[in-house]
Amino acid sequence: MTFKLSPLSPPRRLLLGPGPSDAPPEVLVAMSQPVLSHLDPAFLKIMDETMEALRVVFGTGNRMTLPISGAGSAGMEAAMVNPIEPGDRAIIGVVGHFGARMAEIARRCGAEVETIEPTWGQILDPADIRRSLQKKKAKLVGVVHVETSTGVIQPLEEISRIVHEHGALFIVDTVASLGGIAVNADALKIDICYSGSQKCLSAPPGLAPLTVSETGMAALRARKSAVRSWYLDLTLLDKYWGTDRVYHHTAPVSMIYALREALRLTLDEGLEARYKRHMDAHRALAAGMQKLGLEFLVAPELRAPMVNAVKVPSGVDANAVKKRLLEEDGIEIAGGFGPLAGKIWRIGLMGYSARLENVERLLGAMKRIMGR
Amino acid sequence: MTFKLSPLSPPRRLLLGPGPSDAPPEVLVAMSQPVLSHLDPAFLKIMDETMEALRVVFGTGNRMTLPISGAGSAGMEAAMVNPIEPGDRAIIGVVGHFGARMAEIARRCGAEVETIEPTWGQILDPADIRRSLQKKKAKLVGVVHVETSTGVIQPLEEISRIVHEHGALFIVDTVASLGGIAVNADALKIDICYSGSQKCLSAPPGLAPLTVSETGMAALRARKSAVRSWYLDLTLLDKYWGTDRVYHHTAPVSMIYALREALRLTLDEGLEARYKRHMDAHRALAAGMQKLGLEFLVAPELRAPMVNAVKVPSGVDANAVKKRLLEEDGIEIAGGFGPLAGKIWRIGLMGYSARLENVERLLGAMKRIMGR
Numbered sequence A, B: 001m002t003f004k005l006s007p008l009s010p011p012r013r014l015l016l017g018p019g020p021s022d023a024p025p026e027v028l029v030a031m032s033q034p035v036l037s038h039l040d041p042a043f044l045k046i047m048d049e050t051m052e053a054l055r056v057v058f059g060t061g062n063r064m065t066l067p068i069s070g071a072g073s074a075g076m077e078a079a080m081v082n083p084i085e086p087g088d089r090a091i092i093g094v095v096g097h098f099g100a101r102m103a104e105i106a107r108r109c110g111a112e113v114e115t116i117e118p119t120w121g122q123i124l125d126p127a128d129i130r131r132s133l134q135k136k137k138a139k140l141v142g143v144v145h146v147e148t149s150t151g152v153i154q155p156l157e158e159i160s161r162i163v164h165e166h167g168a169l170f171i172v173d174t175v176a177s178l179g180g181i182a183v184n185a186d187a188l189k190i191d192i193c194y195s196g197s198q199k200c201l202s203a204p205p206g207l208a209p210l211t212v213s214e215t216g217m218a219a220l221r222a223r224k225s226a227v228r229s230w231y232l233d234l235t236l237l238d239k240y241w242g243t244d245r246v247y248h249h250t251a252p253v254s255m256i257y258a259l260r261e262a263l264r265l266t267l268d269e270g271l272e273a274r275y276k277r278h279m280d281a282h283r284a285l286a287a288g289m290q291k292l293g294l295e296f297l298v299a300p301e302l303r304a305p306m307v308n309a310v311k312v313p314s315g316v317d318a319n320a321v322k323k324r325l326l327e328e329d330g331i332e333i334a335g336g337f338g339p340l341a342g343k344i345w346r347i348g349l350m351g352y353s354a355r356l357e358n359v360e361r362l363l364g365a366m367k368r369i370m371g372r
Helices: A025-031 A041-058 A072-081 A097-108 A126-135 A157-165 A214-221 A234-241 A253-269 A271-291 A318-329 A356-370 B025-031 B041-058 B072-081 B097-108 B126-135 B157-165 B214-221 B234-241 B253-269 B271-291 B318-329 B356-370
Strands: A065-068 A089-093 A112-116 A140-144 A169-173 A192-194 A208-212 A307-311 A344-348 B065-068 B089-093 B112-116 B140-144 B169-173 B192-194 B208-212 B307-311 B344-348
Touching: A025 A253, A025 B025, A041 A065, A041 A208, A041 A253, A065 A072, A065 A234, A065 A253, A072 A097, A072 A169, A072 A192, A072 A208, A089 A097, A089 A126, A097 A112, A097 A140, A097 A169, A112 A126, A126 A157, A140 A157, A157 A169, A169 A214, A208 A214, A214 A234, A253 A271, A253 B253, A271 A307, A271 A356, A318 A344, A318 A356, B025 B253, B041 B065, B041 B208, B041 B253, B065 B072, B065 B234, B065 B253, B072 B097, B072 B169, B072 B192, B072 B208, B089 B097, B089 B126, B097 B112, B097 B140, B112 B126, B126 B157, B140 B157, B157 B169, B169 B214, B208 B214, B214 B234, B253 B271, B271 B307, B271 B356, B318 B344, B318 B356
Parallel strands: A089 A112, A089 A140, A140 A169, A169 A192, B089 B112, B089 B140, B140 B169, B169 B192
Antiparallel strands: A065 A208, A192 A208, A307 A344, B065 B208, B192 B208, B307 B344
């Protein structure tokens, strides 16, 4: 055996892409704490604290509130594979890449999927969802709160009302929004709500916080067939995270340390103060972009503060600017997906990254690179 | 909002259960490095290094060699959901808890499952597998290399020969064995081989290294239906981890730092030296247990060095001893599962935990607690 590696030494970056965001020092220190067994009483207490803190951030009293052991997309898959039985009808709002992914996952779970698809960068019209529900009974309606591919906030109140009038489950992706704007899962009567650890919560990527309403749990208990995924089966996960403490899989202990610590910092800061910090950073970025003569993709009233989609001016090579920012300034931003590739930059102001000094650093670097 | 948490401060333990094992200091330091984006060129290089190091440890040249973003059980689910199409026949060897889990997952993937079930603590008879394959064509045969619930090593050579004579795929769980005894995926013609990060590799739990042979990849490409899991779809993961670098899900960056660092230490130590260290620790434990008058569950020639199943003497409360070890000595060991609950302790000597000083510390504490 001759293959050897040198010690790990990742470069320093300022993460201003649409996730992951920079993890605060306290979270990085938590990751380096010695590993506990997944059944150690001291770890079970850390799990309980994590669940309780997640309830606060989700705005819920749901008992079933836990981090799924996987990326945000594992949370999405858990939110689809648990309620769907083969042949169930699922209505999915697609206003960008992640709505499209939700529809694809629902199909693989065996659902008959109808998508509602306005142009990317727009929002869903609740009337379209009502029409689809009236046409034929659906098991669930899935929408994305903040679409990471476009930076649009989807208003949820009216859709929730319509979904529940028609007896369907309301599934909401809050991967980009949780911790950056209010989610209020109970007030919005969300039945399954999931997120990711690495965006506005600022833990490293690898966990998907998820919460299920009592209506949602009743639907899971009423299934006629076994959930197709054993790993993501919420009734099995409930037995480990709940009072039974029956071993399911080995929890990602260090990741849960990090999430617990990120949640501790979130609670210490206070949710309202945290939302204001995200909005302040967004406003500073918007003002700076205007000075640079750059426009947003999304209308002001629909803009998510944590995902800023900025149009690439004609004649500018989107990738070249992105590359120079990374190489010359150590700043990471992202480009567009699919129909928006090369047409937008996506600038994330999430969690620990959402600070005015970071906005200023980015604006200064863009001004220099673009010669404006 | 009044709920607050104090800073994380987990107690110190010596992890001598059947996983997770203690992570070495270098791995804990790696976890605390700043997060990179999952598409940063510097991170893509870390991914490449991780894949290359995994190939060495798996004993394979398979291009498709990567860590699945989840627990070992996610690796198990990936190994089943990718090859199985509804109605396919799967033959699963069940010599303990994890074989039973594999059968359950295969069923949920839509397979017609036949289990081969000797008594727990025994091994599979290749003749039984041959009979099952002769009876009716099977898509795959799945076995567990080291059964974590009993500490048995399953010899694989003859089973592999029989499986391939009958044109089935050979799937092997090396969650407990990889890094502690030789796996040799290529020599054994294993088509899908998966493991966990937290056992003999001594990274924290949360990743499932997995490798797929060319025959295995051909079987995946020949599927008629989409893989039921989007999150675990290996053809999609291949596009991210392979040369295309197409975004799939956000990789658990810090966990991959840790695995890469654990693999660096493994390569620095050398595989043969590492296997010898596991065997030396096991032999010291076996000699010490004999002095204490305690017996092993498994016959000497079938014992896995990293999972030591020790019989609880009659009249001794298995849980009480386990609890005192944790509370008085900070040492974690585990009890038995299912039919072996209360009848055995399981002592893990895995990765960084597999050292003579740890064996001595455990033997001293057990002697004191049991008054022997």
